[in-house]
Amino acid sequence: xxxxxxxxxxxxxxxxxxxxxxxxxxxxxxxxxxxxxxxxxxxxxxxxxxxxxxxxxxxxxxxxxxxxxxxxxxxxxxxxxxxxxxxxxxxxxxxxxxxxxxxxxxxxxxxxxxx
Amino acid sequence: xxxxxxxxxxxxxxxxxxxxxxxxxxxxxxxxxxxxxxxxxxxxxxxxxxxxxxxxxxxxxxxxxxxxxxxxxxxxxxxxxxxxxxxxxxxxxxxxxxxxxxxxxxxxxx
Numbered sequence: 001x002x003x004x005x006x007x008x009x010x011x012x013x014x015x016x017x018x019x020x021x022x023x024x025x026x027x028x029x030x031x032x033x034x035x036x037x038x039x040x041x042x043x044x045x046x047x048x049x050x051x052x053x054x055x056x057x058x059x060x061x062x063x064x065x066x067x068x069x070x071x072x073x074x075x076x077x078x079x080x081x082x083x084x085x086x087x088x089x090x091x092x093x094x095x096x097x098x099x100x101x102x103x104x105x106x107x108x109x110x111x112x113x114x115x
Numbered sequence: 116x117x118x119x120x121x122x123x124x125x126x127x128x129x130x131x132x133x134x135x136x137x138x139x140x141x142x143x144x145x146x147x148x149x150x151x152x153x154x155x156x157x158x159x160x161x162x163x164x165x166x167x168x169x170x171x172x173x174x175x176x177x178x179x180x181x182x183x184x185x186x187x188x189x190x191x192x193x194x195x196x197x198x199x200x201x202x203x204x205x206x207x208x209x210x211x212x213x214x215x216x217x218x219x220x221x222x223x224x225x
Contacts, residue, residue: 042119042202042215043159056212091158100147100206104213106158 002026004107006092012113018080021110025073025094031055032069033104034077035091043091049075050098082114118142121203121216129224132193136219138186138203146207148179150188153200153218162188162201193223 005024013019025032031050035043046065047057051072060067064083069075079086089109095102121138128134140148148165163170165177165186176189186203203216 040217042204042217044215045212048212100213103161106160108158 004092004094004105006090006107006110008110009108010111010113012115013082015084015114016081018078019082019112020076020078021090021092021112023075023077023092023107025075025092026105029094029096029105030072031095031098031102032075033093033095034067034075035093035106037089037091037109039088046077048098055098079112082112084114087112087114118214119203119205119216121201122219123217124219125222126219127222127224128193130193130195132223133189133191134193134221135190136188136201136203136221138188138216140184140186140203140205140214142205142207143181143184144207145184145205148186148206149204149213150177150186151202151204151215153202155199159202159215190221193221195223195225197221198223 007022033048034046036046037043046060047067048055049069052069065079067077089111091109092107093104095104118141126134150162151159152162153159163172163177165179167179169178174191178187200218200220202218205214
C-alpha cells in the first residue's frame, strides 16, 4: 500500500516570498492533517480536513497560511508571505477517520528554510 | 502548564540496558494516549497505543495512570536500532486533535 506522498521534499526561499506544499494521502483515508514541526519540538497541528471540509484550523496563522483539499483527496498548504520563523518541517498525515483512536500515517515531510 | 510534557533527555544508554520515559498531560478529559517514534530526519510513526490496563509489545511496555495523568514507556534490552526520539501523544487534550510532546531522544551506545 502506498504511503502518504509529499512534495517538494526540500524548499529554500527568502522571507516575504510565497511557497506551496502538496500532499497525497493514503487512498481511502477520509481525514488529512497538516502539521508544523520546528526543530526540537513535537509536531503541531495546523489544520485538519474531514473529506474536503475543515474540522479544525484553530492553530493555522490565517493571515499568511492557507490550505485546501480539493475533491477530498489531495491537499495543498500555502504560505504567503513567508517569515523567518516559518522555517520548519511541514508534515502531512492521513487516517481512516478523524477520531482519536485511529493511527495517523505521516508523509516524509517538506523541509522549509526561510532566509 | 504545558498540555503534554516529557523528560527532556537526551538519554544515552548502553546496549542491553533498560530505559524508561515519562510523560504527563494536563487535561484530565484526555481520551487516548500513544507513543510515536521518530527517527532522525524522518516522519513520526506509531509505536504503540497506551491503555489503562497497561500493554506490552515485545521489549516495549506502556502504562497509563489516569489519576496522576501520567504515561510511561519502558524499553528492555535496548538495541542500537532503538535510537530515535520518542514522542508522547495525547488525544482530546483540550480539543479533538493529537497533541504531541517535545519528544525524548534516546541514543543506544554499543
